Each structure stands twice: as C-alpha cells, then as structure tokens.
Amino acid sequence: MSDSQTRTRSREQEETEEQSAGLECPECGGSVIADDEHGETVCQDCGLVVEEDSVDRGPEWRAFDSKEKDEKSRVGAPTTNMMHDKGLSTNIDWRDKDAYGNSLSSTQRKKMQRLRKWNERFRTRDSKERNLKQALGEIDRMASALGLPENVRETASVIYRRALDEDLLPGRSIEGVSTASVYAAARQAGVPRSLDEITDVSRVEKSEIARTYRYVVRELGLEVQPADPESYVPRFASSLDLSEESERRARQLLQNAKEKGVHSGKSPVGLAAAAVYAAALLTNEKTTQAAVSEVADISEVTIRNRYHELLEAEQDLPVA
DNA sequence: ATGGTTTTTACTGCGTC
C-alpha cells in the first residue's frame, strides 16, 4: 500500500501549486485556491466561495442528430464489448476516501476491504469470465500491434464472446480463438491483415490460426467474403509514400482485372501488391519490386507474374 | 493420400548508373 501514500503526497503537492497560481478574490482581492476534492474555489483570505460544485454537467457525448441524442444523452457509461463485463460491473476505488475525498474511519476501511474482495470475486466468478478476461486482453494487444481501429476490436470481442457462448472453446486454446477472432473481424471490417501479419503478433502458429479460424467461421455461420485486393491498396501505398494518383491507378487496375476474371484463385495480397507496383510504374513514381515485396510480404516473383497479367488485361481494354 | 495449382526459393543473365 505504499502506492496510496505516494499518491496522497502528490495530491498535496498539486494543491500547493494551485495555490500560487491563483486568481484574485472579487471581495477582498486576496488570492484564491481551487479545492478539487470539494469542487470549490475558495478565497484564501476571506473564505469567500468564489465558485462551487465546479462539475461538468453537460451530456457525456456530442450528438449530431436526434437519434444519436436519444442514444447518447442519457446518463451512464457506454457499454463496450471490449471489457469482459461490458464495462457495467461495479468498480470499488482502491483509495480509502469517500466521494468528497475525506479519509474513511478504520471500521469503514475494513468494510471497504471486504467489499472489494467480494466484488472482485463476483466479477470474475466462473471460468468463462476469467477466460473472457484473458482473451479480451489478448485481442486488444494484437489489435494494437496491428494498428487496427477500435471498431475492429469491438467486432473481434463480439466474435470471441459468441464462440465462448457456443462452447467452441473446449479443445482449442484461448490464444488461438482470440487470434482467429481478430483475423475474422479485420476482414469483416474491410481492413484485412494477411495471415502472415496476424501470425507475427500472435502467440500461436499459423496452421493453428487457420484451422481455428475456419472452424469458428463455420460454427458461427460468419459470412466473410474473400478479402478484396483493393482493401490492401491504401495501406501498401502509404507505406511506400506513393501519391493519391498511383493509389487510384492501382484500384483501377484491380477493378479491370476483376471484370476480366483474371484474379480468381490468386492470392489477394499478391494482386494488390502487383497493382501497387504497376501503378507506381504508370505514374512514374520510383519504387522497386523489392520494396513492394517488403511491405506486402509477397515474393518478387509473384509480383512480377501478377503485374504482367494486370497490364495485359489492361491492354485489351483501352484506357477509359 | 493424391494431383493440380499457386507461391516461394534460388540462381542466372541483361542493362544501367
């Protein structure tokens, strides 16, 4: 509990700092101090309360239309699937202070200790809850490492939760299912990461991820379309510092290829990489096959083969 | 397990700076 002591000390320091940086009291001209714990601003000399209850009473979120307003303007934290209890369970603060910042009596302190302990026990009551807690941690870790946006984490959490509810876990590792959830969520959100990229940040092997992923998708009836090559383009283009123009061109190439049906059976990542390379060529921007191969994690040979095909397909159809 | 397809690995030759 040395933690709470250092915490208290730093709080006192803050207060003395605020004292010196004070405003002037409108009544006696003395300096004014802010007392955050009581939510008041008080004159140091005459004791006049310049401001009280300095609490933000506004709605928690901005609402941009009436529907959103209905959803958001009421009091309460938003629920999130990213926490194992959706953020709804009670948390008991570890500081032995009441709502006004006053210290608790020793009997009250003991009571709070007991409550804390039991609250914790209820929160992670059974194995499922503990399981979920760990898995969500993993999901968050991997999503961060992959630079995936928040909504993907949410989706991944939902998928995992469903897998857990359907008793898909027995026989499979928490790690594996978490990873598969992230993989699936990223694809569903249209910001796919290749299996290799996923494998890099996961603690399980590629084969297991693939196996678990297939299993989860099948059992949960998830509809995941094959990754669209175009969704890789922005990421590759920006890692290579290419212009908007080339990015647009790359998309064009891919769309044309799609119409011609050149792409079936080929890896989407390879196609995307080839399109990016070809586009850079067409717009006279300097890139090398090696560089593209690097960021896309695809062999140069594959890039060569694909981009020949892309350009051939383009030639038959004169530029629009 | 098998066969067909795609991707990778490794190596070689060509032209340019």
Add this chain to the structure above:
DNA sequence: GACGCGGTAAAAACCAT
C-alpha cells in the same frame, strides 16, 4: 560492381477430392 528487373526450374505450400 551494385542495383533493378526479368526469366526459369524445382521445391514447398495450399486446396479440393
């Protein structure tokens, strides 16, 4: 001579059967 690019053959990985 290093670099970027192209091509090839054989191995490996993948997929459906």
